[in-house]
Amino acid sequence: MALAGVRVIELAGLAPAPFCGMILADFGAKVIRVDRNKVGMSLDTQARGKRSVAINLKTAEGVALLRKLCVQSDVVLEPYRKGVMEKLGLGPHEMLKENPRLIYARLTGYGQSGSYATAAGHDINYLAMSGLLSRLGRSGEKPYAPLNLMADFAGGGLTCALGIVLALLERTTSGKGQIIDASMVEGAAYVGSFAWKSRSIGMWDSPRGQNMLDSGAPFYDTYETADGKYMAVGAIEPQFYRQLLTGLELDAGELPPQMSFTDWPELRRIFTERFASKTQADWSRIFDGTDACVTPVLSFDQVSSHPHNQERASFIKDSSGDESPRPAPVLSRTPAEPCLASDPVIGEHTVEVLTEYGFTSADIDQMLTAGVVECNAVKSKL
């Protein structure tokens, strides 16, 4: 796998950093999640392929231990509020002095500088601060955040993973590590570069929800079907739009022109009525194999059994039978090989990892007894 041999220390966080760590693990890195002691259950739902070590960082020995792990690792990924790592004596400048090849990734909402740097926040706040949230939502309604996908995951975890991979690549020539300041506000804004930069061609001149790609246009929207499901329509180009009309059995000559903004409400009414006349399966049969750019809006239950997704094996099942998306993208020689075993319990691999990093049994026993680290066995599911 592409990241084979890369050792990552991920400090346990809420959602974006766990996703970043999972991406690295899916593509072959050895990711060790550092959890707290005495926590019953991990809230990390993005733990695929990781191992867990439980360390009490509120002890000097715990801090010294983490430092030793970082000295022997390639990447440290930390998701805490600005200043937390420095307070622990584990700030990037100290760590890079000890391991100049270390890539020290800091994934925060507001970045490491600026007056919001130390403020608490979540996806919706970062998305709001990126400018993007103001553009999301239907006409006449308040801004609407699309789950916590944009800042936490696209602008956060994924962008941070890109930064780490870029720094690893650069290190192959310089031999040096570096610090990554991954701000979710900036990551989300960057993901939204199209929205920013396409203002110059008038893409966003109308208010929220009244533009071509923000649910303003009737040919770029979702429609309810007779069985209460939905179809997605993305028929922008005239040649594809004509195929949409053919599938809907509508005569272009009897309709207003596609790009007549003032007629969009009337066109939407006509499309709404048409889509409501057949089921999702009926419409899928009609539009499959055409270039009308019309697809069913699949539920999580439907998605893996759709023929296209099945043919590409786009979804995988883990050892408990739970489905999730296959890592993307697919690399031809060194594809990701996601681990299908159950997620680690907190501290499951403490002894295994510390042994691997060169600690003796006596050292480990001493740390276990002193409560510096914790090792927990997997509970039987029987």
Ligand SMILES: C[C@H](CCC[C@@H](C)[C@H]1CC[C@H]2[C@@H]3[C@H](O)C[C@@H]4C[C@H](O)CC[C@]4(C)[C@H]3C[C@H](O)[C@]12C)C(=O)SCCNC(=O)CCNC(=O)[C@H](O)C(C)(C)COP(=O)(O)OP(=O)(O)OC[C@H]1O[C@@H](n2cnc3c(N)ncnc32)[C@H](O)[C@@H]1OP(=O)(O)O
């Ligand atoms: C929308 C999202 C995230 C959604 C996640 C949800 C899935 C979950 C979020 C809350 C969960 C629920 C909740 O926990 C209550 C229930 C618990 C129950 O067990 C389960 C059900 C729950 C309902 C549960 C259900 C779900 O799991 C949840 C709903 C996001 O947007 S995530 C993005 C958040 N932002 C960032 O990550 C940006 C960077 N980070 C930060 O700004 C801050 O970390 C943050 C997130 C604001 C949190 O601030 P906080 O004050 O809590 O922490 P920090 O200031 O960062 O300091 C960390 C302290 O911890 C110490 N520490 C760290 N490791 C160790 C260790 N191994 N040992 C000892 N101590 C450790 C560290 O030293 C710091 O200590 P100090 O404060 O003393 O410096």
